[in-house]
Amino acid sequence: MDQHGMLFNKIxxxxxxxxxxxxxxxxxxxxxxxxxxxxxxxxTILDIGCGTGAFGYVFKKQGYEVMGIDVAPxxxxxxxxxxxxxxxxxxxxxxxxxxxxxxxxxxxMVAHGLTEDKRVNxxxxxxxxxxxxxxxxxxxxxxxxxxxxxxKVEGGGYFNYIKTGESQINSIFENVVTRNVxxxxxxxxxx
Ligand SMILES: C[S@@+](CC[C@H](N)C(=O)[O-])C[C@H]1O[C@@H](n2cnc3c(N)ncnc32)[C@H](O)[C@@H]1O
Numbered sequence: 001m002d003q004h005g006m007l008f009n010k011i012x013x014x015x016x017x018x019x020x021x022x023x024x025x026x027x028x029x030x031x032x033x034x035x036x037x038x039x040x041x042x043x044t045i046l047d048i049g050c051g052t053g054a055f056g057y058v059f060k061k062q063g064y065e066v067m068g069i070d071v072a073p074x075x076x077x078x079x080x081x082x083x084x085x086x087x088x089x090x091x092x093x094x095x096x097x098x099x100x101x102x103x104x105x106x107x108x109m110v111a112h113g114l115t116e117d118k119r120v121n122x123x124x125x126x127x128x129x130x131x132x133x134x135x136x137x138x139x140x141x142x143x144x145x146x147x148x149x150x151x152k153v154e155g156g157g158y159f160n161y162i163k164t165g166e167s168q169i170n171s172i173f174e175n176v177v178t179r180n181v182x183x184x185x186x187x188x189x190x191x
Contacts, residue, residue, distance in 0.1 A: 001090065004113060005071040007154075008051070012074035015052055019082060022054035026108065029137070029181045030058050036179055036189060037104075037133055046102040046129055048095070048122060049110030050086055053079035055137065059106065060084065067102070069095060091121045097129045105130040108137040112161040113154060116168070119161065123172040127191070134173065136188040140180065141166040147184055 001009065008015070043065055047056035050068025052075055060066040060083075068079050068086035079086035089095045091114075105126040111119050126134045139147060141162055148158075169176055173190035181187050 001071055002092075002118075004115075005090070008070075009072035009074045012052065012072060012078055015075070016078045019052050019054055019078075022052075023057055025182075026055050026137075027058045027061075029185070029187075030062070033179065033181050033187060034062075036177070036187065037135065039104075041132060042103040044102045045104045045106055046097060047084075048091065048105060048107040048126060050079050050084070051075045051109075053082045053084040053086060055106060055108035056084055057082060069097075091125055092118050094121075095125050095129065099128050100131040102129055103131050104133040104135060106135045106137070111136055111138045111165065111169075112158045114161075115157050116160055116164060119157065119165070119168060120172065123169060127173060130191055132191060134188075134190050136169070137181070137185060138165075138188070139184055140186050144184060 045059050045064050045066045047066060047068040050056050050070045053068050056066040056068045066084060068084050069089040070076050071088065071090045073088050076086045076088050107122065107126060111122055114122060143162060169188055176188050176190040179187045
C-alpha cells in the first residue's frame, strides 16, 4: 500500500463518522440523477475505492447487488460492518475481477486523490471490468477555494487532477458524458 492508501487506512475510524451524512448526500445525488444512466439493464455493481461503502450502499438500498474494493483494510472492515460485501484490492496492482464481470463499475471521490499513473490504472480497470457502464463521481475539473483547502490538507493528486484529469478520462473512455450533480461534483458516465 502506498502513502495515500496508508493515510486512508489510518483515518478509517474518523471517515466512518460521516457515513450517515455521506449516504444522505450521495442518496440525494443518485435519486436526482439516476435517470442519466440506462440502469434498467444493471444488476451487479463494483464500487472501486469503496472506503466505508457509502456510494455502494446507496445503490444496494435500491436493490442492486454491490461489491466494494478498497486498498485500505481498515476501510474494508468498516464497509463490511456497514452491510456491504467488500474486499481489499489495489488498483495499481490490477484487481482480481474478470473482464466485463460487473454490469456497472462505480467509483466516488477516488480519481482526484491518485497520482496520474494510478488514475490511469483506475480508469483502465473500470473500463475492463464494466460490461455496460462506468460511473465516476468526482470533482469538477476547475479550481475552487474550498476544495483547494481540503485537498491541500489531504495532499493527494488533486492539483494534477484539475490540470490533466479531463484529457486523461477522455483518452481512456469514448464519449464521456459529464453532468454536474452538486456544487462541486460531476458524474462522468461512459464505457
Ligand atoms: C476519498 S476516499 C473515497 C471513499 C468512498 N468511495 C467515498 O466516496 O466515501 C478514497 C478511497 O480510495 C481508496 N484508494 C486509494 N488508493 C487506492 C488504490 N490504489 N486501490 C484501491 N483503493 C484505493 C482509499 O483507501 C479510500 O478509501
